[in-house]
Amino acid sequence: MQIEGSFSRPDSLPHLINTLSQTKRTGILRFSDDSKIVKIFFKDGQAVYASGPKSQAQLGLLLKKRGLISEDNLKQAAVHAKENQIILGQALVDKKFIEPQALHNEIRSLTSNTLAELLRWQTGNFAYEDAPVSLEALYPAKKDLDVRLMKERIANSVRVLPPMPSVIEKARKVMDDPKANLRALGQILEKDQGIAARILRLANSPYYGMAGTVASIDRAIVVLGRKALSEILSMAAMSVFAGRDYVGYGLTGEEMWWHTIAVAIGAKTIAEKVRPRLAEDAFATGLIHDAGKLVLDKFVLENKGAFDQLINSGKTAVTAEKETLGWNHCEIASQICQSWKVPKHMAQAVMHHHTPAKAENKALACIVHLADGMAHVCATEIGMPSSPFKMDKNAVQLLGLEPLEMNTIMNSIQESVQQTRQSIMDD
Secondary structure, eight states: OEEEEETTSTTHHHHHHHHHHHTTOOEEEEEEOSSOEEEEEEETTEEEEEESTTHHHHHHHHHHHTTSSOHHHHHHHHHHHHHHTOOHHHHHHHTTSSOHHHHHHHHHHHHHHHHHHHTTOOSOEEEEEEOOOOHHHHSTTHHHHHHHHHHHHHHHHHHTSOOSOHHHHHHHHHHHOTTSOHHHHHHHHTTOHHHHHHHHHHHTSGGGTOTTTOOSHHHHHHHHHHHHHHHHHHHHHGGGGGGSOBTTTTBOHHHHHHHHHHHHHHHHHHHHHHOGGGHHHHHHHHHHTTTHHHHHHHHHHHTHHHHHHHHHTTOOHHHHHHHHHSOOHHHHHHHHHHHTTOOHHHHHHHHTSSOGGGOSSHHHHHHHHHHHHHHHHTTGGGTSOOOOOOOOHHHHHHHTOOHHHHHHHHHHHHHHHHHHHHHHHHO
């Protein structure tokens, strides 16, 4: 759309601005007289930025008047802006003289004031033309601000994430007490029929060698033993993954849950081969390694276009999460671990399961990293969607695994998950 007019007709400019607002236009409105040119940038019908010969000076004066910056800061920022050929606002943010949100509020205020002043012009001309308007180019550090605000929303979501199911918490307290009556454990577990059903299905899977022989929770407690029962409790607890789909990540709840089980089984299998003392921790860590996706999925969905664009450009999902949202699922999972009172060494391994070299306990992080990679590699064979995974070769070296051993472990993981998954799906 292109429109031109002059201030000789006092009703034409207000009518144009009203039209731009109602039709949500994006473009540039230019004002000119014999001495100056002023531009107002519109984005989706809103006046978002004013540019003119005195706009930067007016911004500086407004910020000083409101007590947001000092005269000395303003002078330093002006020098920085000139040296780096950037606008004053960006210089103020670069020098950390003002927070981006405060600056953006004042820019919007200045834009409104400028537009109101232009409406009072008696002579001159104006012209509007549709054109792309990038807020990132006009608003200093807007992308950084958007990401920071997104990070705050995500952090708040972690704080309100439901805790581990209470039935699991109570069951674990009984499990941790060697003097506890295991019949009491059965009574606790039977109160949650959903979890009880998951426990029985998992207990009867070929992975635990009890196919078809465990008909009750009491029987499971007797024949499985504490170690196996602890694993099954953990898997049942993480069935929280299966309660909803992950549209942002393009996965169903069952697919997400089975991926966590595949990684848990894989981590335990690897640990039994190279670090037997870590086997139990490896299994539990594998189960919670992707817990951050419980929180991030809705935010990935909100930013699906930008997220998918990064993925299509060759970025990993972890990188795409970080660039789009300010957090990746590893960092969020680490925060969830604190809420769930997960031991520190396991939380560290969760935090660095994509970057095991950075973990304090490198062995555990490497084990979960390799299990995650193997689960992705054999995903199609176990009936799940596959996705790219960047394997850290140093993790293999640190654990001392040979290629033949890697293949054997991967086959074992694939077989165990296939049998367990099939037995539960057929149930």
